Amino acid sequence: MSLKKSWLESANAPGCEFPLNNLPYGVFDAGAGARMGVAIGDCVLDVAAVDHGLDAALFADPSWNAVMAAGPEVWAALRARLMELLGNDAHRDAVSEHLVALSGVALKMPFAVSEYTDFYASRHHATNVGTIFRGAENALPPNWLSIPIGYNGRASSVVVSGSDVRRPWGQLKGPQDDAPRFAPCARFDLELELGAIVGTGSEGMVSVADADAMIFGYVLLNDWSARDIQAWEYQPLGPFQAKATATTISPWIVTAAALAPFRVDTPARERDLLPYLREPGPMLYDISLSVGLAPEGADEQIISRTNYSEMYYSAAQQLCHHTTSGCPMRTGDLLGSGTISGADQGARGSLLEMSWGGKEPITVSGTQRSFLEDGDTLTLYGAAEGDGYRIGFGACTGTVLPATPQPEWTKQESTT
Amino acid sequence: MSLKKSWLESANAPGCEFPLNNLPYGVFDAGAGARMGVAIGDCVLDVAAVDHGLDAALFADPSWNAVMAAGPEVWAALRARLMELLGNDAHRDAVSEHLVALSGVALKMPFAVSEYTDFYASRHHATNVGTIFRGAENALPPNWLSIPIGYNGRASSVVVSGSDVRRPWGQLKGPQDDAPRFAPCARFDLELELGAIVGTGSEGMVSVADADAMIFGYVLLNDWSARDIQAWEYQPLGPFQAKATATTISPWIVTAAALAPFRVDTPARERDLLPYLREPGPMLYDISLSVGLAPEGADEQIISRTNYSEMYYSAAQQLCHHTTSGCPMRTGDLLGSGTISGADQGARGSLLEMSWGGKEPITVSGTQRSFLEDGDTLTLYGAAEGDGYRIGFGACTGTVLPATPQPEWTKQESTT
Structure with a gap:
């Protein structure tokens, strides 16, 4: 083409x-x-x-x-x-x-988001995060090679590129703390993802091929994440307020039709997938992705470069799995791919990974970053590169605003 | 009154x-x-x-x-x-x-569900489930006494009383199995809950008192749950397809105004709540609840009796916590209380608890039940009892239909 x-x-x-x-x-x-x-x-x-x-x-x-x-x-x-x-x-x-x-x-916003589901489907990302929290030997959860792991996110928090994002408050408790406290998030992060948009809905189970045909198009997606809120809240039922502040999408829906020439296969399987998850053809896309970070008043620097083809599960596989329980899908449902990381150190889709849990800060335009600081502007870029042309997504950008002043009703009374 | x-x-x-x-x-x-x-x-x-x-x-x-x-x-x-x-x-x-x-x-359906959040906020339920899976000493997760634990559910799967519920398919893997298989759920369960309906929406953090004023009313809620799907899928990001088949609500929204005479306090706190979660007054309700189970062709038997006043966290506390990250709430958001269990053996809100993980089947109308069987009709009842009158919810009922025949595309090819 x-x-x-x-x-x-x-x-x-x-x-x-x-x-x-x-x-x-x-x-x-x-x-x-x-x-x-x-x-x-x-x-x-x-x-x-x-x-x-x-x-x-x-x-x-x-x-x-x-x-x-x-x-x-x-x-x-x-x-x-x-x-x-x-x-x-x-x-x-x-x-x-x-x-x-x-x-x-x-x-x-190009469409009204009906419901928002986020996945955990890049092997390098899952391995990195698992290694940081559980060590290299227990990095991948036992189900990871069999299930496109997903959880329901919060549709009301999805915003379009250009919207400011305010640092959240939440319950925080470090491993050394005796008790939790209510404070602004200190480990605010990005997640580089691609979002798939459900065009036509469904009732009952849908095959991978039919799921693929239901997808209208794709957007870049940044699932802003409060790592410290998540660490304290997420057991046993998963992330909740850590992921509810905002999810930013790029303003243009790039259609599946425009991306068709860029189809690529999912990677080789270490463990056979169950038949229902097998793909009838290549269902990922070769889309170059990058992350730019501009500290307030400083130039933007690209801090990561990766590709959507790094995913272990395609959006079609994720959508198929989503319907196995009989879950009805509707026009406007948004499926986040999960953070997309490549094998290299320069191809990580979150600061959690780039700074290795905060232990190895990166240098951005002359300043150090473990997690996002107030005033940081974060931008995702994406494009499929054709023969003499490119299919771009438009920038997916947001600036981190300081947390709101503490409301009176959240304050500790003086105790004697 | x-x-x-x-x-x-x-x-x-x-x-x-x-x-x-x-x-x-x-x-x-x-x-x-x-x-x-x-x-x-x-x-x-x-x-x-x-x-x-x-x-x-x-x-x-x-x-x-x-x-x-x-x-x-x-x-x-x-x-x-x-x-x-x-x-x-x-x-x-x-x-x-x-x-x-x-x-x-x-x-x-009395209203369009915008988003659906489910909580885990009855202490007896959390203790029972924790004891079944982790033993009595580790029953309550460390965060449980500090956070109204919640996760996002699937709004598209909420149905009104009277809707049949089809047994789901899913990935199952028992502790002794080498590999997962795709099969109908064998441990299909109910969860007895009360649902709170958000009337007026919000942006930014909301106090417990303001959250209480946002709640328009309440419904009975049965969060149908596939325990075997959940066991294999839920680590690390929480339940997903296990909770996406259906959630049934009663057909009448009982208003907060009608329930006002029945306010009661949440129980004494073992661990002080952070100030933002403290209640300015009694915010639970004295609502008697029961569960009826009728095997196909047999009489219904009441298998559990409990009360909404057993909750550790009120809907107002849950809604307040829901907004701490800045999560926007909208008209039509539905908040499930979480399974409501009392202290007694006859006051458990799920078959998982009644049959103690399937090990102690109960007898219902002459037949044994560890989990739900095809043809079972499950009905939740609820009422606040006043002086010579009662505030009823109407029945919240559903019949379990057999799983659909296995689609061809999910079948294992013959291997040599």
């Missing part, structure tokens, strides 16, 4: 994230309210305003949920129509008036 | 679940589509059809979410108006035509 040319020249420029091959979906506000858009070159097209050939009801709300629910035939028809409108010079005049410069718009 | 009399005589009958003091909210279908209703005596009143005195937009959808979002002043106004309409004989003629016999209606 090579570059498809658009009459919009910026879409054909080398390195452009949004060529005609991409056509990712978002929601933008150019000053007149939220609208559904598709990114092309350095612009966004107001999709509802052009001759899209579909039922206008699909564009009634500024959110992609209705289109997602309409299913794969509608997804294919819309993509083909937008290719025609933006690729064929005959439509230039009619379409141009509905283009707006990306630099002048605010980007909103 | 004593019985408030209605002109509808069935509401004044001894033992009636729905006297004028109660006025629980539900959604019913008498054959002409779903409508918002309030239960009174042996009838349901079509609330949208009477002179309720509120904005008609609150009744546009057959769901209580809009009323809940409107806040405590609207809740109080509606309750006062319904008391007047159903209590004052002057309204009998105008109101009677909008009453329908409960026996002739289908009851639907």
Whole structure:
């Protein structure tokens, strides 16, 4: 596959994230309210305003949920129509008036998140975290090579790129402390992930192949994590408040159709998977990922580079497993891949791993970091690299704000 | 507080679940589509059809979410108006035509569940389960006396009373097995809980007192649980598919206002709570609860009797804790109390506890039960008992259907 040319020249420029091959979906506000858009070159097209050939009801709300629910035939028809409108010079005049410069718009949540599930499915990440907490010999939990381990997260805390993230308060208790205390998180972290978005829902068990067909597209996802809150709360029922402050997603839904040329296999299996989890073909994607960290007032430095192909389980496998109990899935469900780490030290998807549990701080733009500091701006980048073109996601960014002042009602009374 | 009399005589009958003091909210279908209703005596009143005195937009959808979002002043106004309409004989003629016999209606989900959180907050339950799995000395996790332990459940799997529940498939691996297998759950269980419904949402941290004021009402809740799926999957990130088959709620939202006369204190604390979790007054309720089990074709037998006052943490404390990280809460969020067990052997809220991990089967209507069998009908009952009246919840019931036949794509290929 090579570059498809658009009459919009910026879409054909080398390195452009949004060529005609991409056509990712978002929601933008150019000053007149939220609208559904598709990114092309350095612009966004107001999709509802052009001759899209579909039922206008699909564009009634500024959110992609209705289109997602309409299913794969509608997804294919819309993509083909937008290719025609933006690729064929005959439509230039009619379409141009509905283009707006990306630099002048605010980007909103591209869809309403129904429920949010997060997984733990990169082997290097699970091995790193397990080694830090339990030692190298017990790094991987016994079920890890058999189950795409997942847990339910909090949909209400999912925000779009650009939203500030306030450092959380929580119950903290270190291994040496006698009792827990209520304090701001001191080990605030990122998690580099890819999010898969369920387009069409399901009732009952769904095969890996059918699960793959349900996925509308992907976003970059940063699952902000309070490691000290997590350490004290997570036994026996898993992370809860440690993961409920915010999860940031990139503003553009990159469709499964745009990523199709970049399919790659999951890695060789050390232990055979049960038949229900086996894949009929390659279901991961070759997507380069990186993490940038800019301390307040300093330049950004890339602190990690990895690839989505490092995953042990694909989103299709995760979604299939999600349905085994009969769990209904719905349009707008968001599945986080789990933190994506590669084998190398420079390919780790969390500061927990980069600083090895805080013991080996990294240097970022001249300052030391074990975990995130107030004022840090964290940005995830991602792109699939084609033959003379790239499929970009747009940045997934957020700045850490200081914790709120302590509310009076949380304070210890003086004791005698 | 004593019985408030209605002109509808069935509401004044001894033992009636729905006297004028109660006025629980539900959604019913008498054959002409779903409508918002309030239960009174042996009838349901079509609330949208009477002179309720509120904005008609609150009744546009057959769901209580809009009323809940409107806040405590609207809740109080509606309750006062319904008391007047159903209590004052002057309204009998105008109101009677909008009453329908409960026996002739289908009851639907009373509200749209935004997100579902489940807790682990009955001390007897946590102690029983901990003793079964880890022995009496390590029964309570170290954090249990400090944190209302919770995890996110799956909102899409919440169903209304009367819905059948199909035995799930899942990955199972017993302690003696070499490898996991994909099979129907063999240890399917109930969990007797009370569900608290968030009426008004929040951003940022909320005190226990403010959290209490956000709660619109309560339902009975059965969190169906696959113990064998849970045993293999739940480390390290908590239960996932074990809890995603179904959660059944009773059809009537019993309001916090109706339950106000039944407030009781949480129990004495063995370990001081952090100040943020301390309660300004009694925030539990004295609600008698019981569990009935009817094997297929046999009579129902009550297998457990307990009380909501057995909880160690109230719903207000749980909701407060839920917000500490800054987690936004929304109208329609559902918080399960966690399984409610009392101190006695006859007061256990799950078969896991009643049969002590399956080792001591109980006898139900002449048959043995360690866990649920296909065809079993399970029903939760609950009521607060006042002076000459009771505040009932309506039954919370479901029948266990056999697992679906095994799909071809989950089968082991023949190996040589």
